[in-house]
Amino acid sequence: MRRKRLQKETREWVNEGIISSEQEAMILNRYLNKNRHFLLIIFASLFIGLGFLTFIASNWSFIPAYGKMAIILCSMLAFYLSGEYVYRKKSTMVGMSLIIIGLLIFGAGIFLTGQMYHYTYAQATPFVIWSLASFFLFVAYQHAPIFVVAIVITTVGQLYSAFTFHSFNVWLCFLLLLAFGHYTYHQARYLYSYLFAASFVIQSLVFIGVERSEYYWLLIFMFLLYIIGDVSKKVVIHEAFRAVSLLSLFVLAIVHVFILGEDFFFYEDREFNLFFMIVWSLLFVAFITLKVAFKQYNHLTELALFLPVFYIAFGDMVAMLCLFIFSLGLLINGYQEENNNLIMFGTGAFLISTLIAYVHIAWAFLDKSLFFFIGGIILFAFSYFLERKRRMVRKSKGGAGK
C-alpha cells in the first residue's frame, strides 16, 4: 500500500524533472513490498504440519518405538535448523514458517511420545511445556507469526485443560498474564493487544466454567480488562482492550436479556454477594476517576454494559435498556467525532439491540409470520435512517475537507 503510494509520487517527481528514473528505481528499492501475508504463511505451515502428522499417524503402528522417536527428533531438528538458516540467509518469512513447523512437531512429539510410553497426565502439562517453548522462540525472534502461534497454543491449552481435566491451568494463565502480557505491553501492537485480550476473555470463561464460580464474575474480569487498557496510557492497548471488553459485555448483556426474565434461572446465583459488590464498586470508582482524569466523558455511556443488572428486578428489561444506551452512545459519539468507523459499529450495535428487544418482547405473543414481517420492516426502516444520517456526515466531512 505504502509502496504504491510512493510509486505514484515518484512518477510525478520524474515527470517534473526533480529526480531521474534511475533515482526513482533506487528510491523504490528501499521500500520493497513488505510481505504482510503472514496469516497465509501460518496456515500454510499449519497444513504442512497436519499433513506430516496424518501421514506418520496412518503408518504409525508399523514403526518400532525407537524409529518413531528418531522420526520425531530428526524432523523437528531439520525444520528448526533449516528454518534458522533460511531466516538468516534467505527469507525471513520462509525461515519463520519452517521454525513454526518445527514448533508444531515438538508439540505433536510431546503427545506422541506420551502415547508411546503410556504417559498419563493429571493436568495440561504437555501444553504448558509446549507454550513455554513457543514463548521462548518468540522471545528469540520477536516476530508476529510466532506470537500468534504461541498465544493460540496457550489458549488452546487452557481449553484442553477445561475439556479434558475439568480444571483451570494456573501456569497457562501466568504465562499469558506475565510472559505474553510483558511483550503486549512493551511492544503495544494492535495484533498482540487484540490477541492478548481475546485470550484473556477465553481464559476467564474457562476459569468461571470449571471452577464453578458464579458466572457474573465475568463482569469483573471484563471490567478489569477495560480498566487495565485505560491505565496503560497506550492508545493501542487502550483501544484493543476496550473493544474486546465491550464486545464481550455486549454479548453478556444479550444473554442477560434472554435469561434474566426466565423463572428457571438459578435463583441462588442471584443472591447478593458482598465481596462481588465491593470489587465491582472499586472498579466502578476507578472507571469514573479515569474518565474524569482523561476527560473522556463521552465514554460514560459504556458504563451501561458494566451494571450488575442481575441484582435488579426486571433485569432482562434493564439489560435491554443498557444495550440501547450503549449503542446510542456509540452512535452519538460517532456523529460528534464524525468518525465513520464508530458510526458503523454504533449502527450495528443499535440494529442488534433492536432485533434482540424485538425478539424478546414480541416473540411470545405475535403471530410468527407477522413477527418476522414486522421485524424486517423495523430493521429496514432503522437501517435506512441510520445509513442516510451516515452519508450526511460523510458529505459534510468531505465538504469541510475541501
Added chain:
Amino acid sequence: MRRKRVLFFVVVVLQCLFLLGMVCSYYLIDDFGKTIQLKTVPVDPQDIFYGDYIILRYEIEEIDRAKWTGTEEPSYHERIFTLVADDNGDGIYQVIQASSEEMIADAGQVVLEGRYEYQDMHEGTYFVDYGLGRYYIEDNTGERYERSGELIVSVAVAPWGQKKIVTVEPE
C-alpha cells in the same frame, strides 16, 4: 542478535532433551521403581482383547467409602492419591487409603496417582482411573488373554510417580 541466536539454540536443545527425557524416564522406572502385583476384575464384555491391546480393570480402582479420606464429592478427573500395600501377605496389593491430598508411603507401601472417575452412591464406592487400563501387546499373542477372567498384573512404580505395566499373567 547473537544473544537471540543463542537463545534459539538453547530452546531447541531443551526441547530435544525434554522428549528424550520422557523416553529415558520410562526406562528408568525399571531401575528405580518398585514392582507391585495388582489383581484385575472380570471385564464386560468377556473378550478383553482389542487388537493391539487388552483392557484391564483393577480391584484397586474401586474404593470403599470407609477408605476414602478425601473430599466427599471430588470433581471429575480430580487428582487422587491411593495408598496401597500387601496387607494380606499374598503378594497382591490392596487399597489402604485414598484421598485427594498427597500421602507419604511407609516401607512396604506405595502411593499411586490416579484420576477420579465417578461415585457409586448405591454401593458406596468411588471409582479411580490409574491410567493402567490398557496393556499393549505384541502381535499374535492376544489369544493368551482372551476370555481370561482374573489376571495378575505387575506394575512398576517409580519414586517420581510414573508407572508402567511389566507383565500380565493369568492367575
